[in-house]
Amino acid sequence: MKTAAVPKQRNVTLGNVRVPVSLVADAQTFGGRRERDCLAGHLVIRDGRIAALTDSGAADVDVDLGGMLVTTPFVEPHCHLDKCFTIERLDFSGGSLAEAIAAQARDKRAWTRDDLRMRATRGLEELWQAGARVVRTHIDWDVVADDPTRIPCAWQVLGELCAEWRGRITVQRSALVPIDAMADIAYADAVARAIASIGGVLGAFVFDQPSRNAGIRNMVRVAMTHDLALDFHVDEGLAPSLDGIELIARAVIDRGHRGPVLCGHACNLGSLEADTRHRRIALIAQAGLSVVSLPSSNLYLQDRGVGTPRQRGLTAIKELLGAGVNVAFGTDNVQDAFCPLGVHNPAATLAAGIIGAHLAPPLGTWLPMVATDAAAALGVQLPCIDRSAAGPLLVWDTPHVSALLSGSSRRWRSLTSIVDPARILR
Numbered sequence: 001m002k003t004a005a006v007p008k009q010r011n012v013t014l015g016n017v018r019v020p021v022s023l024v025a026d027a028q029t030f031g032g033r034r035e036r037d038c039l040a041g042h043l044v045i046r047d048g049r050i051a052a053l054t055d056s057g058a059a060d061v062d063v064d065l066g067g068m069l070v071t072t073p074f075v076e077p078h079c080h081l082d083k084c085f086t087i088e089r090l091d092f093s094g095g096s097l098a099e100a101i102a103a104q105a106r107d108k109r110a111w112t113r114d115d116l117r118m119r120a121t122r123g124l125e126e127l128w129q130a131g132a133r134v135v136r137t138h139i140d141w142d143v144v145a146d147d148p149t150r151i152p153c154a155w156q157v158l159g160e161l162c163a164e165w166r167g168r169i170t171v172q173r174s175a176l177v178p179i180d181a182m183a184d185i186a187y188a189d190a191v192a193r194a195i196a197s198i199g200g201v202l203g204a205f206v207f208d209q210p211s212r213n214a215g216i217r218n219m220v221r222v223a224m225t226h227d228l229a230l231d232f233h234v235d236e237g238l239a240p241s242l243d244g245i246e247l248i249a250r251a252v253i254d255r256g257h258r259g260p261v262l263c264g265h266a267c268n269l270g271s272l273e274a275d276t277r278h279r280r281i282a283l284i285a286q287a288g289l290s291v292v293s294l295p296s297s298n299l300y301l302q303d304r305g306v307g308t309p310r311q312r313g314l315t316a317i318k319e320l321l322g323a324g325v326n327v328a329f330g331t332d333n334v335q336d337a338f339c340p341l342g343v344h345n346p347a348a349t350l351a352a353g354i355i356g357a358h359l360a361p362p363l364g365t366w367l368p369m370v371a372t373d374a375a376a377a378l379g380v381q382l383p384c385i386d387r388s389a390a391g392p393l394l395v396w397d398t399p400h401v402s403a404l405l406s407g408s409s410r411r412w413r414s415l416t417s418i419v420d421p422a423r424i425l426r
C-alpha cells in the first residue's frame, strides 16, 4: 500500500528574542522565561509557523537577534484617509467639532481623484512604515436622496488603493453617513445593498439628531439583512444628553445582532454621573460592542472653549475594560481640521492613549489595543504570536516596549528579511 509522502519539516531557531506576553495566547505552554511584560528565549519556527519559545542556552540557533522585540503586526482600527493632510490648505485656525466639520466640508471642492490618491497613499505609506497591516478608513458618504447608491469619488479611489496594496495592507472602507438619513428605511436599505455589493462596512455619524434612534435601528436591521459590519462615530461630545451608544446597544440586543459593531469616541461616557455610566457600560458589554478610543482628536476637540480645557474627553477606558468590553485605540484624524498634527502610527496612538487615560506600566499590557484586540473589533482574525505563521511577525530594533511606543525605536524588519524566506514560509 502506498502512503502519501510526508513533507520534511523545516525548523528555524531565532536566538534571543523578547515576545510581549500580552500577544501570546497560551503563555503556559509557549515556553520561555518571564521578564516583566515579555517572554524571553529562542523562537522556534517549524514548517513556517511559530512553534515554541525555548530558554535552552544550548539551542542550535540560526540567527541571534540579540534580545530584540518580536510582535504581531499593528492594526489601525479608525482613521480618515479621505481627509488627512489637508490642514495646510484649510482656512481654519482651530475650533469646535462643528467648526471642524464645516471647515472640512468646504475643503471637499479640492477632493479630486489625484488629490485623494496622493493624500491617502501618503497615509498608507505611513501605516506600512509603522508596521500596520490592517486599516479601517472611514469615507464620507454624501447623501443623495434620489440616488442613494451613488458611490463617492473618495470611495472609488480608496477601492483602487485597496487593490494596489493587497498583500501588504488590508484596507477596509467604512461609509460615514449622517444617522438622520438612515432614519428612512428605504434609503438605509439602498445604501446597505450598495455597500454589500462592492465590499465595505456600514457606518454613521451619531450625535444629537432627533431621529437618531430610528436611524440606528434601521442600520442594525439592514446590516443583518446584508451581512455587513457596523461602525459608528457616536457621542463625540461631553453633554450628558448624548445617548447614542446606549441606543446602539439596545438596538443590537433587541435584534440579537451578533456584530461586529464598533463604536468610536463615546466621549461623554468618561464624564457621566457614575450610576448612568455603570448602567450604560453594562449594556455595551451585554451587546458585545467594541469601543475605539481616539485620543488625539478627543484631546484636541473636547472641552474646547476660550480657556484651558478641564476635561480630557476620552471615553471610560478603564471601566470598559473592567467590564470585559473589547477596547482599542485609533489614530482618527491626521493633519486635518479635526486634528492638525499626527502620523498614521498605531504605536504613537497607543502612546497618546496611555498618557491620556493614565494606563500604567508595564506597557506591553496594552499592545493588544492596537493589535489583536483592534483586529477583533474589525471582525478580522489576527493570530497571537504562538498561533501565527512566521511571515507576518515583526522584529523591532529595541528590546523594550517603552522604546517602541516612545518613538525612539520604531524600525522593524520582517522575519523573511532575516532568514531565507524559503526556510520559514510554507
Ligand SMILES: [Zn+2]
Binding pocket: 078, 079, 080, 138, 233, 264, 332, 333
Ligand atoms: Zn473618526
